[in-house]
Amino acid sequence: MFFSGKHTFINLFIIFSLQFYSCNIKKNSEAEFYLNHSDTVNYVGINTCKSCHYDKYKTFIKTGMGQSFHKATKQKSAADFITNHIIYDSSINMNYMPFLKNNELYIMEYRLKNSDTVYKQTEKIDFIIGSGQHTNSHLIFRNGYIYQAPLTWYTQTGKWDLPPGFEKGRNSRFTRIINDECMSCHNAMPAMSNTDEYKFLKIGDGIDCERCHGPGELHVNIHKSGKSIKSKNGIDRTIVNPSKLEWQKQVDVCQRCHLQGNAVLKKNKSFLQFKPGMKLSDFYEVYMPEFKAGNESEFIMASHAQRLQKSQCFIKSNNKNSNAKLTCITCHNPHITVKETKNESFNSACKKCHNTDSKCSNDINILIKENYNCIKCHLPGSGTSDIPHVQIHDHYIRKKIEKSNIANKPEVVGLYCVNNPKPEDENLIRAYLTYYEKFDSKEIYLKNARNILDKKSNEELEIHYLFLKGEYKKITKIAEKIKNADAWTNYRIAQSYINTKQWVNAENYLQKAIKQKSDNFEFLYKLSEIKQNLNKNSAQEEILKQVISLNPKHTMALNDLGFMNFKLGNNSLAFSYYMRSYNTNPDFLPVLKNLFDYYFSLNNKVKAVFFAKIIIEKEPSNVVLNKFIESEK
Numbered sequence: 001m002f003f004s005g006k007h008t009f010i011n012l013f014i015i016f017s018l019q020f021y022s023c024n025i026k027k028n029s030e031a032e033f034y035l036n037h038s039d040t041v042n043y044v045g046i047n048t049c050k051s052c053h054y055d056k057y058k059t060f061i062k063t064g065m066g067q068s069f070h071k072a073t074k075q076k077s078a079a080d081f082i083t084n085h086i087i088y089d090s091s092i093n094m095n096y097m098p099f100l101k102n103n104e105l106y107i108m109e110y111r112l113k114n115s116d117t118v119y120k121q122t123e124k125i126d127f128i129i130g131s132g133q134h135t136n137s138h139l140i141f142r143n144g145y146i147y148q149a150p151l152t153w154y155t156q157t158g159k160w161d162l163p164p165g166f167e168k169g170r171n172s173r174f175t176r177i178i179n180d181e182c183m184s185c186h187n188a189m190p191a192m193s194n195t196d197e198y199k200f201l202k203i204g205d206g207i208d209c210e211r212c213h214g215p216g217e218l219h220v221n222i223h224k225s226g227k228s229i230k231s232k233n234g235i236d237r238t239i240v241n242p243s244k245l246e247w248q249k250q251v252d253v254c255q256r257c258h259l260q261g262n263a264v265l266k267k268n269k270s271f272l273q274f275k276p277g278m279k280l281s282d283f284y285e286v287y288m289p290e291f292k293a294g295n296e297s298e299f300i301m302a303s304h305a306q307r308l309q310k311s312q313c314f315i316k317s318n319n320k321n322s323n324a325k326l327t328c329i330t331c332h333n334p335h336i337t338v339k340e341t342k343n344e345s346f347n348s349a350c351k352k353c354h355n356t357d358s359k360c361s362n363d364i365n366i367l368i369k370e371n372y373n374c375i376k377c378h379l380p381g382s383g384t385s386d387i388p389h390v391q392i393h394d395h396y397i398r399k400k401i402e403k404s405n406i407a408n409k410p411e412v413v414g415l416y417c418v419n420n421p422k423p424e425d426e427n428l429i430r431a432y433l434t435y436y437e438k439f440d441s442k443e444i445y446l447k448n449a450r451n452i453l454d455k456k457s458n459e460e461l462e463i464h465y466l467f468l469k470g471e472y473k474k475i476t477k478i479a480e481k482i483k484n485a486d487a488w489t490n491y492r493i494a495q496s497y498i499n500t501k502q503w504v505n506a507e508n509y510l511q512k513a514i515k516q517k518s519d520n521f522e523f524l525y526k527l528s529e530i531k532q533n534l535n536k537n538s539a540q541e542e543i544l545k546q547v548i549s550l551n552p553k554h555t556m557a558l559n560d561l562g563f564m565n566f567k568l569g570n571n572s573l574a575f576s577y578y579m580r581s582y583n584t585n586p587d588f589l590p591v592l593k594n595l596f597d598y599y600f601s602l603n604n605k606v607k608a609v610f611f612a613k614i615i616i617e618k619e620p621s622n623v624v625l626n627k628f629i630e631s632e633k
Contacts, residue, residue, distance in 0.1 A: 046208035067131035078132030079153035154389035185257035195519035255305030472496035487516035
């Protein structure tokens with residue numbers, strides 16, 4: 001028998017069933033047409049594909065996608081580790097230095113005062129994310145969770161700097177947690193725990209063949225058996241070939257990742273469920289700001305699909321009267337790196353429609369000098385609004401490129417859905433709320449959400465809206481009306497009861513959230529605070545230990561455990577927890593105060609003064625500590 005794997009019986013059933021009734025499948029029903037859309041078909045990995053498709057593998061691994069994610073080693077890094085690089089973030093008074101040790105990558109964070117090092121921590125880097133064509137960013141893997149480190153290598157300018165989203169006073173240091181949305185675009189399809197949306201059971205080693213072709217187990221097993229399942233026009237139904245898809249679904253394969261914005265999942269859907277050949281908007285919709293007056297020149301990095309679809313070339317070639325369908329693979333061969341693709345390959349795609357009879361308004365001498373390079377004028381290289389130090393081609397094809405006036409940015413009027421022109425009201429409300437929450441706290445987003453909510457009642461979304469407005473009492477009044485709420489709605493209700501000091505109700509709703517997401521350490525930490533206010537000390541301690549078993553560097557949980565032990569007279573254990581907390585965040589005021597109390601209780605005036613001075617820098621009006629410092633001079 002040629003079949004292997006735990007789904008052998010299911011694969012066999014599919015084969016023999018299809019031989020019986022495959023002629024009855026509807027011609028355009030791609031959800032039924034491609035058999036690897038079945039949840040029973042597993043991913044097999046790039047090395048399995050390589051055994052039969054070595055020619056494609058050999059070129060693909062050189063592409064940006066093929067180089068997208070690796071274990072952190074010098075060989076996989078594009079960065080310069082020879083020069084001594086130190087990046088200073090003035091917003092938090094921290095220095096960062098990347099370095100190599102025994103072919104492993106590290107980042108040291110430290111603070112200086114009068115040329116003395118007053119704080120230092122070093123983190124080992126586990127993964128590099130990004131091909132190195134534009135950037136290498138750096139990830140830390142801890143107990144199934146992945147955190148982004150605060151340094152990125154920018155290849156085109158040859159420099160280290162803070163990562164996108166960490167600049168301008170937003171440095172989250174080593175605490176930015178990565179979820180399935182991020183990972184499933186920058187890597188092969190991960191496996192996630194159902195106990196927390198941030199916990200990984202399995203991660204890949206770079207974007208692979210199955211991201212564009214779908215899971216390959218059935219395809220491999222069928223071909224190993226010497227059989228095939230093909231349609232009347234010769235399409236292999238066990239694997240998706242994007243070039244055979246209708247143009248809309250062909251674009252969906254690419255814009256699954258090359259379309260960045262506010263991604264809003266449909267109810268009961270996940271980022272891992274979409275497979276090539278499916279309709280992307282059945283799983284999630286991507287929302288972008290809509291402006292009163294167009295801002296055609298400013299764009300974000302991963303906006304290739306959105307920008308291309310604004311182009312008249314795209315619009316006209318894909319209308320119902322056109323036979324020339326323009327999609328991403330009209331110009332790009334996904335198996336070959338753009339670094340090895342000559343300009344003429346891209347220009348020839350333009351010339352298929354804009355032949356020699358087409359007139360170009362540019363001076364003929366310039367055209368000859370530039371060798372009729374369409375790309376240089378109509379898809380120019382440019383910086384992006386979200387990623388510093390990079391240059392990419394803007395995929396919005398235009399006759400004339402107007403530079404935007406940064407001083408006169410157009411007014412935001414709302415959001416629009418890029419991949420669905422007619423989104424449902426509930427999805428649009430959710431888009432406004434999450435965009436306000438995650439990206440930009442302009443009041444217009446909440447105002448627009450409110451306008452739709454007034455017409456389309458939805459209690460879960462109402463609670464989310466009220467939570468963002470800080471109207472907690474209103475939430476507690478409607479909480480009992482909610483049936484079968486999701487984990488985050490239960491969390492928001494619980495937090496609303498906390499804010500109104502109704503601890504028993506808060507405990508009830510938070511336990512509901514934890515039942516749904518049992519390993520969410522932020523939910524658990526919040527429950528520990530409730531237990532403290534209910535004087536359930538043993539339960540509080542148990543939960544805090546559970547938090548740090550999931551996240552050993554949880555600043556607040558470590559501090560709380562230290563304080564509990566300090567009250568019990570367990571000074572040595574208290575100090576251990578305090579220092580672990582301090583080492584994760586030397587600016588966390590509660591642990592600074594606890595360390596002052598600890599040293600003061602031991603009559604260690606030198607250390608007590610040290611921490612008192614740090615506290616005074618953050619609380620200049622602290623009368624007690626000011627008097628203490630004066631008395632010790």
